[in-house]
Every structure is written in C-alpha cells, then in structure tokens.
Amino acid sequence: MVKGKITGLSVKDVRFPTSLGQHGSDAMHTDPDYSAAYVVIETDAEDAIKGYGLTFTLGKGTEIVVCAVKALSHLVVGRNLEDIVANFRDFYRQLTSDGQLRWIGPEKGVVHLATAAVLNAVWDLWAKQEQKPLWKLLVYMTPEQLVSCIDFRYITDVLTEAQALEILQNGKQRQEAREEHMVKHGYPAYTTSCAWLGYSDNQLQKLCADALKEGWTRFKVKVGADLQDDIRRCKLIRDMIGHDNELMLDANQRWDVNEAISWVKELAVFKPLWIEEPTSPDDILGHGTISKALAPLGIGVATGEQCHNRVMFKQFLQARALQYLQIDSCRLGSVNENLSVLLMAKKFNIPVCPHAGGVGLCELVQHLIIFDYISVSGSLEKRMCEYVDHLHEHFKHPVTIRNAAYMPPKDPGYSTEMKEESVLLYQFPSGDIWQQIISENTEI
C-alpha cells in the first residue's frame, strides 16, 4: 500500500565526459558526454524512501532539461502518492497538458524529457514502497490497473482501452512459465560497445574479440559518415563474428531517404539484420520508403530512440515504416507511455528491441522489456535489448548480464538510483571531475 505526500523534488545536472574516449560517438553525435537530469523525490512517509528518476542527454542542454523539471515540480510537490497511483492517467495528463507548458511540447522535446525524469522517479518510489522490482510490480498488476496508467488520447484509432485490456488479459495466460524463463535465462541482449564511430580499427577488433569470448552473438556497428570507412569496419566486424552471428547497423539519422537506400545497398553484402535510424526520426513516410526498398535484401528498419511519443509510434506502425520498434525508457513519457507503445507493437505484431546505453538506459529499460515478454508480447522471436558497457558502476543496482542476457533485477524499484559519490563527483559544473577538466581546459 503506497503512502506519503511528496514533500520535495530536487534535480541535478550530472555529466560523464565520455566524449574524451569517443565512447558513444556516432555519425551525428561525435562528442557525446553521457549525462542525465537526475531527479530525487521525497515524501513525509515514515519509511523515508526516496524516488529516483532520470532522463538521458548528451551533455549540453542538460541544464535546460533541469529547468523544465523545475517548471513541472509545482504539479508534483504536495501530491499524495496514493492519489497519483490511483489516478495515474490523470496525473500523466496533468504533467503533459499544463495549459502553458504544453506549448513548448506537446509531449515532445525538453518538456517531455523532463516529464520522463519526473515520472521515472514516481515509478521508482511506487515500486520501492511495494518492495518489488518495477518489472514485477507491472507483471503482478491487473490488466485494469495497467490500463489505468495509460493516456489513450490520440491513439484510440488503433488501440482502444478495451483492446488494451484484451491484450493484457491474454497476456496473463502462462505468464508464470515466462517469468520462470526470464529468471532462469534472462532477456536476450546485443552489444553496441565494440564499434562506436570514433573507435580505431584496433579498438574495434580488441573489443569485438573480448565480446565474443564473453558470449556475445549480436553486434551493432555505427555507420553513416564515410562509405569506405563503413565498408572497411563492417568487413572487419563481420569477418570476426562470422556469419552465424547477427550484425546490425546504426546511422543515427545521417542520411536523406534515397541516400540511405543506396548507402545501405552498398553494405548489404555484410548481411545486416537492420539499419537503425537511417533518416530523420520525424520522417515516417521516409522510413516506409526505405523499408520497402530494403525488404528484398532482407534488411529491416529499426527506429525509436528519438521518437517523440506514442502518436509518432502509432504512425510508424500504421505506415509499416519500421520492422523493429526501439522504445526508450527516458525519451517517452516514462512507463505510462511506454506501456501504450508496447501494446500497439503487440497489436501490429512488430518486435520491440529497446534502445539502451547512455546513462542508466540499460538499468531502466530492462524492466520494461522483461514485462513486455512476460505480460504482452509473450515472444522472444526477433527480439533483443541493446546493452552498452558504460557507466554501470555509478548505479546502486547496476544491470546483471549473464550469457549476453539481462538477468531480471531483484532489488525493489526501477534501478534508477545512482551512488551519491558519483552524483557529487560528476555534477556539472561543480563536481570535482568537471572542475579538473575545466581547469585543464581539456577540450570538452
């Protein structure tokens, strides 16, 4: 039973200088400093449990998300947690439909990233008070409770509340067996850690060899800046992993539509399973054109990490413009909006392969995709969750990867809580790490 009134909400700008090692670099984001707007909510409950939430950014601009979180806080502080979870849809709508704030959205951009950070903290608090990892809180909620958390506005033309209920009721069948499978085998993952665009060939080969030894069988490589480089690096990695293992490509929105088609055709020889973000994340029809052109080659289109909201995902699904749907735990309106997208993906029979990496994205999205398998999709076919091997040491309950699979978290909450010393050290710009970088004037 949840309790307590939210008495405080704080938000911090926490940045990790990953650009110094080119970790996370791609054809469009050549110097990412993996960062987070990190939210902590407190209540007056005796248990003094706090809720931790975050959204993911690349360094610059995190301060703007911090401002947006502060702009939302008047809707959160003073609310009873019991009222929030009993009317979660209403609370979601209050955060996303404030008559003035929605003008800088609606449900997109900075204000939606801020909404994600705040709601992620609320879900963390709720799961902790129920003493369950979030995935288990969701699995053991009734279909009615789950549906009550979803704002169906703008998607009822493809998913009504009644259709969502039916999917979830069907999902209750044999869910114990699927939960057992998750606890025993975990959720299948792929790695992006070997082939960031800024890594040298030697780095790529060393990391790939290490990953193969660790049992990884699915690899994603960054492409899009230079075709000859892409051909060389794709050949390198394909030769190392062999033809029994999966290779995916990620262009991070670099190309125009026709350029994407011709460029990927040049890389088809390496038999990629998908091309990720081939063009603008806003170009739904463009993704459809690319999907159709590459289908004869057996190459799918994957996208979602920068897809604003459920309405965009609805149209991607309606237009058959993607073959792999990549939800993100911090881009969409938290668990609430991710639930609606998981249900729409099930309705269209499209596999969900979540985006992860960054700061905490692995820690968070593992809960959502484990729930998806147990209670919504019921399938692991053509499904895998991204894993990136950076920054887990800064979390109190970091992910556990075994045999290239996410093992279900056991600790209560949404795995969002960072170590206090990490927050202190990497807070921007006051943290010691940043004071040192700034004083050395290291190009950052």
Ligand SMILES: C[C@H](O)[C@@H](O)[C@@H](O)[C@H](O)C(=O)O
């Ligand atoms: C800037 C980031 O590292 C992106 O390159 C990363 O999220 C990437 O798109 C991915 O799919 O992991």
Ligand SMILES: [Mg+2]
């Ligand atoms: Mg990507």
